[in-house]
Amino acid sequence: MERIFFCGECRKFFYADCEPTVYLCTCTHCGSGLTISCDMDKLTYNRFDNDEKNFFKNKIKDAYPDLVSIAQEQDERRQRIGQMEERERARREELVRIFQIAVTTGDVKQDYAIIGPVCSQIHNRTIHPNEFNRKLQQYHRDISDILSTGLLSQMGNDYSWLYGSQTGEDCLLEIGSLIAMQELKKHGRSMGADAIICMRQNMNVDMGNPNNFSLQMYGTAIKYK
Ligand SMILES: [Zn+2]
Missing domain, CATH: 3.30.110.70 (Hypothetical protein apc22750. Chain B)
Structure with a gap:
């Protein structure tokens, strides 16, 4: 499913077929890797009228005013995924111990x-x-x-x-x-x-x-x- 990504480098939006958890998806405008998923799929976004689209874009731009904030967000997502994987591994090991x-x-x-x-x-x-x-x-x-x-x-x-x-x-x-x-x-x-x-x-x-x-x-x- 195509989702909307925001590039911290050129500050443009682009569509990419990446999972929302992905923290590295190359910008189609400038090729930068400092991008984040905006938790919005293309279909939903395209149902918005122009005012709603602008509101959405400005909200994202305000939330990530600079490259540092994008890098921080990527880092947090990376950690969250790591913790999720760690919990999942522990759960499976516990299942094996029960068996x-x-x-x-x-x-x-x-x-x-x-x-x-x-x-x-x-x-x-x-x-x-x-x-x-x-x-x-x-x-x-x-x-x-x-x-x-x-x-x-x-x-x-x-x-x-x-x-x-x-x-x-x-x-x-x-x-x-x-x-x-x-x-x-x-x-x-x-x-x-x-x-x-x-x-x-x-x-x-x-x-x-x-x-x-x-x-x-x-x-x-x-x-x-
Ligand atoms: Zn870019």
Whole structure:
């Protein structure tokens, strides 16, 4: 989408097909790199009458009176993008750590301290179908985010079948179990757990429609010594 950019060097406006977050887009008039996006797309701008266009342009010119102000704005945007990327990286690493929490129906041999019980539940019965769909979509996003980190292969598992076109209606219950498991790990992680032992689950399935179910999963969160 073409957006309006302002050049601090020649103080002219130009259109460019750059993302609004871009802090360096070469001026089409003078070739300067001291330009900023004005947070306005071409279509919206062209719907303005002349007075509105002038008002908009003057507002931008007033906001950035000199090259220093443009350079500062570029710097701030650069930092904001850096912080956003940093937060996103931290979020993905956290997702991977959650996936790596071990869950077992038995005990573990390693010495550990008990943190406490942890549980999760999920259902797609008629009362909350949206909640299930919301979780399912979140889960798909999490999986594709985790895959994008490239760390998943180290876990010796491939969850890729779980997202995309292969996720059919027929395996909702199976997916439900995996979501409940992921929620259990999330709760465990928030308590500082390394693993969850003695996991059990209660499942209620509608015999008339196996895709109507509720599922509770619980276990004991532990921390290795
Ligand atoms: Zn210019």
